[in-house]
Amino acid sequence: MFAIRQHEFGPAENLLFEEVPDPEPGAGQVRITVAAAGVHLVDTTIRRGGFGPVDFPTTPGREVAGVVTALGDDVPPDWLGRRVVAHLGQAGGGYAELAVAAVASLHALPDDVSFEAAVAMIGTGRTVVAVLDAAQLTGDDVVLVTSAAGGMGALFVQEARNVGARVVGLASPGKLDHVLACGADAAIDYTRPGWADGLKDMTVVLDGVGGEAGAQALKTLGPGGRHVIYGWASGTMTPISTEALFANSLTATVALGPGLMRRGLRVLEEESLAGLAGGRFVPLVNPPFALRDAAKAHEALEARAVVGKVVLRP
Numbered sequence: 146m147f148a149i150r151q152h153e154f155g156p157a158e159n160l161l162f163e164e165v166p167d168p169e170p171g172a173g174q175v176r177i178t179v180a181a182a183g184v185h186l187v188d189t190t191i192r193r194g195g196f197g198p199v200d201f202p203t204t205p206g207r208e209v210a211g212v213v214t215a216l217g218d219d220v221p222p223d224w225l226g227r228r229v230v231a232h233l234g235q236a237g238g239g240y241a242e243l244a245v246a247a248v249a250s251l252h253a254l255p256d257d258v259s260f261e262a263a264v265a266m267i268g269t270g271r272t273v274v275a276v277l278d279a280a281q282l283t284g285d286d287v288v289l290v291t292s293a294a295g296g297m298g299a300l301f302v303q304e305a306r307n308v309g310a311r312v313v314g315l316a317s318p319g320k321l322d323h324v325l326a327c328g329a330d331a332a333i334d335y336t337r338p339g340w341a342d343g344l345k346d347m348t349v350v351l352d353g354v355g356g357e358a359g360a361q362a363l364k365t366l367g368p369g370g371r372h373v374i375y376g377w378a379s380g381t382m383t384p385i386s387t388e389a390l391f392a393n394s395l396t397a398t399v400a401l402g403p404g405l406m407r408r409g410l411r412v413l414e415e416e417s418l419a420g421l422a423g424g425r426f427v428p429l430v431n432p433p434f435a436l437r438d439a440a441k442a443h444e445a446l447e448a449r450a451v452v453g454k455v456v457l458r459p
Contacts (some may be wrong), residue, residue, distance in 0.1 A: 147459070148241035149439045152202045154194035157443035160205070160240075162436070168245045170217035175224055175248055177231070180260040181433065182239040182440050183208030183268060184455040186378065192443065205439075206239025206457070208232055208268045210247065210260040216425070220248045228254040230263035230413065232271075240439050242459045252418055262421055265428035265454035270294045270417030271410060272401070276375045278408070279400035280349055284309030285440070289347045289362055291354040292378060293329060294320035296454035299429035301351050302327040307425060313344070315358065323452045327429060341365055349373065353381055359383030360455055363395075372397045429453030 150163045170176045188205050190196055210230040216222065232247040238244050254263050276297070282288060288305040292298040293314025305312035306328040314324035316333040324332035333340050335358050346367035352359045355377030363372055363385060372395060374383060385397050420426040430449040434442040436459040445451045 146242040147436065148204045148238075149206070149436065150204055151192060151199075152201045154192065154199070157189075157192070157440040157447070160191065160443060161442040162439070164166050165204075165241075167243055168241075168257055170220075170245050172218040173220060173248055174217040174245050175213045175220055175229075175251065176215035177209055177211045177229060177244050177246055178214045179209050179239065179242055179244050179459050180211040181209070181264045182195040182206045182244075182436070182438070182457040182459070183264040184239070184434075184446060184457060185268060186446060191446050193234075204238045204241055204418055206241070206244075206298065207234060207237055208264050209239040209244045210254065210263040210267070211244075213251075214243075214405070217248075224248060224251065228256065228260075230254055230260070230267045230418070232267050232410070240436065240457060242436070251415060254418075255422055258418075261430050261433060261454075261456050261458075262428050263418065265296060265430050266417045266421045266426060267414060269454055270300065270421065270426060270428070271413035272375065273297050273300045273304075274413045274416045274420075276301070276351065276373060279398050280351060280371065280373045282310055282349060286310040286348045288312045288342070288347065288349045288351065289365055290314045290329070290351045291358055291362055292316070293324040293327070293332065294429070294452045295353070295378075297349075297353060297375070299323070299327045299453055300426055302329050303427060304425075310326045310349075313347070315340070315354075315362070317449060320452055322427065335361075341392055351375065353378055355379045356381045358372050363389065366393060366395055369394050371395070373400050374398065375400045383449070431455050433458040435459075 294316040316327040321332040341361040344365040353376035354381030
C-alpha cells in the first residue's frame with residue numbers, strides 16, 4: 146500500500162508518500178480500506194515535535210473512515226464489509242490506503258452518510274459536543290463564534306441557530322460567505338482593525354483562537370456573559386484577568402482538558418455521529434486533498450487557507 150511517512154520532526158515537506166507493507170490486524174483489530182482520513186491542526190503540531198516523543202518512521206493521522214476488509218482474531222465476523230469510522234487515538238496510521246483500528250473504536254455508518262462527513266465528526270465533532278455541553282446555549286443567547294469557518298466553528302454556528310440563538314461569526318475576509326451559509330446572522334472580518342467596535346451584550350463567546358482576537362471577543366460580553374475556551378489557534382491563550390470577570394460578572398470556562406473526558410469519548414462520538422445522521426450537524430468540509438498531497442494539506446491548514454474540515458482521500 147501507499148502511505149504518508151515521516152522520518153523526523155520538521156516542516157510539512159517531511160511528509161513523504163511512500164510504499165510500505167500492508168498492515169495486518171491483530172487480535173481485536175480490523176483493517177480498514179481508507180476512503181477518507183481527517184487532518185487536524187493537532188497533526189501539524191505533532192509533526193513539528195510539539196507533543197512529545199514519536200517513534201520514527203511514523204504514519205500520521207488519527208481519524209479514518211472506510212470499509213472493513215480484514216479481521217483479526219476475536220472480531221465478530223459481521224464487521225467484515227461494513228462502512229465504518231474510527232478515531233485511532235495516539236496510535237495514528239490514518240494517512241494511508243489501509244489502516245488498522247481496534248474493533249472497540251469502530252462506529253458503523255449508514256449508507257447515506259459520506260465518509261468525508263463521518264471523518265469530520267469522529268474527532269472534531271466529539272469535541273464540538275463537549276464544548277456545547279459546557280456552553281449550554283439557549284434561544285435567549287447572542288453568541289460570538291471565533292474561527293467560524295473552521296471545522297468546529299461552522300458546527301457551533303449551526304447549533305446556535307438550531308436552539309434559536311442569534312449568532313455572529315468571525316472569519317478572515319475570504320471565508321465570510323461560508324459563515325453566513327452556515328446560518329450566522331452576521332459575519333465579521335476579524336483581521337480588520339476595530340472589528341469588535343460596536344459589538345456589545347454578547348451572552349456567549351466560543352473561543353478557539355485566543356490571543357488578541359480572544360481578548361477582543363471577551364470585551365463584547367454583556368453582564369453575566371460566558372466565555373468558553375476550547376483552544377488557542379493563534380498560538381497564545383486568551384488573557385483573562387479576575388478583574389475583567391468581576392467587572393461585568395462574567396464567567397470563563399475551559400471546555401477541553403479533563404472536562405472533555407467527563408462523559409467519555411465514546412459517548413461524545415456517538416452523540417456527534419447521531420447528530421450527523423439526524424441532520425443536527427452538517428459539517429463544512431474543505432475539498433479533499435489527495436493522500437499524496439498531505440504536505441500541501443498541512444501547509445494550507447497552517448496558513449488558514451482552508452474552510453471547514455480538512456480531509457485526505459487515498
